[in-house]
Structures are given as structure tokens and as C-alpha cells.
Amino acid sequence: MELEVRHLRVICAIAETGSLTRAAAALRLTQPGLSTQLRRIEGLLGGPLFERRTSGVVPTAFGQVVLTRARAVLPTIDELMDAAALAARAEPGPRHFRLGSVNAPLLGGLLTALRELHPAARLTSRGQGSPVPLVDDVAHGRLEAAVVGDSPGYELPARPEVVLHPVVTEPVFVALPAAHPLAARGEVDLADLAEEAWASPHPDDDRTREYWCATFLAAGHRMHTVHEVDGRLLLELVRSGHAVSLCQPTFEELPGIAVRPIAGSPLHYRHLLAWHRDGPLADAGAALAAHAAAAYRTATARSRVYRRWLAEHRA
The missing domain is CATH 1.10.10.10 (Winged helix-like DNA-binding domain superfamily/Winged helix DNA-binding domain)
Known part of the structure; x- marks a missing residue:
């Protein structure tokens, strides 16, 4: 940090x-x-x-x-x-749309949609670990739109200047070392994960870690985070057998890492698209959200485990 x-x-x-x-x-x-x-x-x-x-x-x-x-x-x-x-708004030439995103599979679809709507526009983007500063940037005109997210009971605070449009709510899965005994199962019970060593991203002001821990406690278990890491380092700890971690269901399995659903789906995450209520993308917000949802469906199609889970639960 x-x-x-x-x-x-x-x-x-x-x-x-x-x-x-x-x-x-x-x-x-x-x-x-x-x-x-x-x-x-x-x-x-x-x-x-x-x-x-x-x-x-x-x-x-x-x-x-x-x-x-x-x-x-x-x-x-x-x-x-x-x-x-002020300089960006007054700058002559093609329009400039600045986008932000947390770690989610929606930004590519959002960029594609904007390119179709504004072929001559200049598009830039940046990633952020927490959605809170992204919403703040949208509210103050530093971003035109952002992909953000929150957890049940820990929703993002409402901002009068910002539209928070839900795109999809998904279950949270677990990433395990491929050689882990639990990886042989079709789904994993929360109780079986209670004594594992966890690798989790650093706590942030979106309170995701707090939501995870509260869910474990409500089920009578504790989540023991022993490695505060993210990105590639987190994946390496899981791959090498030193930890397990929670992940999005669209996460594509890598060599040495198995992704499994958690029985009963006790954890969820909601993806949202944020734009300024009076900003340059206000009229296109709903259309952009539809493109973001399409991008999510594309990401779903790439995940064998998530496709199977959806087929079983929709049935």
C-alpha cells in the first residue's frame, strides 16, 4: 500500500x-x-x-x-x-473519455462500446483496487465512467452526482492449489475451508475483507488470512500450495490452480457501472451497462467451472 x-x-x-x-x-x-x-x-x-x-x-x-x-x-x-x-474539457479535437475499473471482466466491453458510439474519441483507462476512489473520481469529473462493485450488506455509499447501475451479481468461488484434496470435489463446503491458510488482498475501504470474515463468523468459522498479497503474488502462493484464496467465478483456471464453487453460495459480489448523472455519458449509460453485461457473459463462457455451475443452478 x-x-x-x-x-x-x-x-x-x-x-x-x-x-x-x-x-x-x-x-x-x-x-x-x-x-x-x-x-x-x-x-x-x-x-x-x-x-x-x-x-x-x-x-x-x-x-x-x-x-x-x-x-x-x-x-x-x-x-x-x-x-x-477544465483543460481536458476545453481541449480542441476528439473527445476524451476516461474510464476506471476495479478487477472485473467488464472494462474491455465498455471500451468496445464507447469505440462504437464515438469512433473518433480518445479513450484512456486505469485500474484501482478499491471502488470507493473510482466513484469519487466520477463524482468530481475526473472519470467519465467506472466499473465498480460491492458486497451484500456493504454496499457503496450513494452519491447524488453518480448513477450506480447494477450489471450482475455473482457467487464468489475459491481458488485452490491443484493438488489440494478439496480440488477433487465439484464444490467445497465453507466449513472445510475454515482451517486453511488464506491469501487475501490488503483490506481496503470497500470492506470486502470485512464481508468475507463476517460471513465466516456467521457460519461459526474463522478466516485465517496469513498472506496479505494480491495479483500475481497471490496466484503464486496458491499455485505453490501455501494458501487458498477467494476469487471471481469468471477467473480462468491456470496450471496448478483449481477453481471451485462454495456449497450454498454463501458469498456474493455485485458488479456495477458508475457514471456522472450530468456527465457526457449520462444519455449512453444504460447502453454501456448492457455492453458491460455482454462482456460479462463472454467472460462466463471462458470459465468451464462457472458454466457448469450456472447450468446446474439455472436448471
């Missing part, structure tokens, strides 16, 4: 409100989610930023140093972002 501008805004909001609860409301986050994020920021910076008191929170001496610099930096960054957005 690296320090980001949004982390500086979190620190300043907590200092200005003097309360995690009020800061969470101002940032459109939950209080537990903000507390988790603050702990991660403090771990990244190397010390506690706030002292908890009965009346609220106050900056530590270390926190005052960080706040002084954050308050000096943020206005300059805001001016830069506003100037860049």
Missing part, C-alpha cells in the same frame, strides 16, 4: 471534525471502515496520528506534523485537478 491523496483527506477530515463518527459521515464511509483505514494509514506512516479520548480524537504530536504538511499539499492538488479537468 502506498500513501494516496485520499488518505490525506481522511486525516484532515478526522482532525477537522474531531470524531471518527462525524468524519465517516462527511466522507460517506462507515465508522468501522474509517477506523480500519486510519489504522492502515498510521501503519504506513509509522505512528499513531490521533489520540482517542472520551470527547473524541485529537492529533498526536506526530499527527500534527503530518496534518501540517497534508493541509499544505491538498489545496495545490485540488487546484491541479480542477485545472486539468
